[in-house]
Amino acid sequence: MAELEERVQRLEAIEAIRRLKIKYAQLCDNNYDPLGLTALFTKDAVWDGGGLGRYEGHDEIRGFWEVASKSFTFALHYMIGHTIDVDPPFTVALGHWYIWEPATVNGRAVFLAATYNDMYEKVGDDWFFKQVKANLNFFTPYEDGWVKTPVMKTA
Amino acid sequence: MSLEDRVRTLEETEAVRRVLAAVGATCDAPYDAAAFAALFAEDGVMDLMEMGVYTGRAAIQEFIEGMRTKVSFTMHYWDGYAIDVNGGDATATWYGFETPNLNGTAHFGGLTHDATLKKVDDRWWITSLGQNLHFMSPYDKGWVKQRVTDQTA
Numbered sequence: 001m002a003e004l005e006e007r008v009q010r011l012e013a014i015e016a017i018r019r020l021k022i023k024y025a026q027l028c029d030n031n032y033d034p035l036g037l038t039a040l041f042t043k044d045a046v047w048d049g050g051g052l053g054r055y056e057g058h059d060e061i062r063g064f065w066e067v068a069s070k071s072f073t074f075a076l077h078y079m080i081g082h083t084i085d086v087d088p089p090f091t092v093a094l095g096h097w098y099i100w101e102p103a104t105v106n107g108r109a110v111f112l113a114a115t116y117n118d119m120y121e122k123v124g125d126d127w128f129f130k131q132v133k134a135n136l137n138f139f140t141p142y143e144d145g146w147v148k149t150p151v152m153k154t155a
Numbered sequence: 156m157s158l159e160d161r162v163r164t165l166e167e168t169e170a171v172r173r174v175l176a177a178v179g180a181t182c183d184a185p186y187d188a189a190a191f192a193a194l195f196a197e198d199g200v201m202d203l204m205e206m207g208v209y210t211g212r213a214a215i216q217e218f219i220e221g222m223r224t225k226v227s228f229t230m231h232y233w234d235g236y237a238i239d240v241n242g243g244d245a246t247a248t249w250y251g252f253e254t255p256n257l258n259g260t261a262h263f264g265g266l267t268h269d270a271t272l273k274k275v276d277d278r279w280w281i282t283s284l285g286q287n288l289h290f291m292s293p294y295d296k297g298w299v300k301q302r303v304t305d306q307t308a
Contacts (some may be wrong), residue, residue, distance in 0.1 A: 001158075011165050022237045025250070029267075072306060074298070076265045076289060078250050080234045100252065102265055102290070102298065109297035142297040 007086060013086045016127050017093055017120050024129070032072065033063035041129045042121050048133045049091035051151070071154055074104035093120040093127070099134075105154060109142035167240045167279075171272055174279045175247060179231035186223040192216035196273060196280040203286055208308060225306060229255035233268075244273040251286075257304060261294035
């Protein structure tokens with residue numbers, strides 16, 4: 001019975017973490033809701049977007065989201081092809097995701113493709129992001145495509 | 156919640172996911188209207204906003220049959236499911252990216268969807284299906300130049 005309980009806890013943790021990532025996507029697509037997004041992170045969390053910057057703690061992370069919506073005026077975050085690893089005592093977990101993101105940045109249609117390496121921590125009954133690392137594959141204007149312009153400048 | 160109830164919730168979540176995935180697959184057949192409608196409860200409702208509201212399997216099937224004359228090819232990339240199961244009822248939201256040939260022109264479609272389902276006779280049935288069309292844009296234009304092509308034209 002103890003083994004069965006453990007197997008169920010693993011599946012429940014995976015499902016809860018999956019929902020956490022989907023919530024992240026939905027909040028990003030709701031004009032990068034800064035308060036909603038920040039609440040998904042532990043207080044000492046790190047969001048590392050490579051060229052988009054590295055932000056540590058709630059104040060810095062919230063500040064990033066407050067600015068993001070000024071240039072990213074539309075986005076759909078398709079979080080796909082994920083794996084989630086979690087073991088007893090089911091308080092920390094790792095996740096890897098693909099993201100496909102059509103967006104409008106500074107008035108231009110763009111395609112963004114990246115992967116995420118996440119670390120999660122369970123606090124009480126809920127899972128939170130401890131670390132989000134985005135690895136950009138391409139960020140290209142719609143008219144150009146990723147061969148012609150793999151990464152566009154946003155400034 | 157008992158261990159059995161927790162396992163059942165996980166199993167039903169997966170079962171609902173499979174039903175919703177089947178909806179996308181019937182669209183990619185392309186548009187197997189009978190198979191699509193068969194996933195709905197008899198009084199199921201499909202609300203496609205500007206494209207109309209369809210109640211009951213017959214009306215849903217008729218609409219989907221009509222899509223075949225406009226869309227000769229498409230792929231429905233559906234994921235990002237958020238599914239909540241409560242006994243014999245379920246709700247779901249998810250993301251959809253589509254690549255239709257709409258009236259002879261390649262398009263990209265970006266949508267989000269929602270559904271309610273009910274389990275009857277050991278099977279999940281869709282009682283309502285809705286969508287939010289964020290863009291349906293010609294390939295050569297993109298969503299900034301042309302956000303939506305009228306799919307009913």
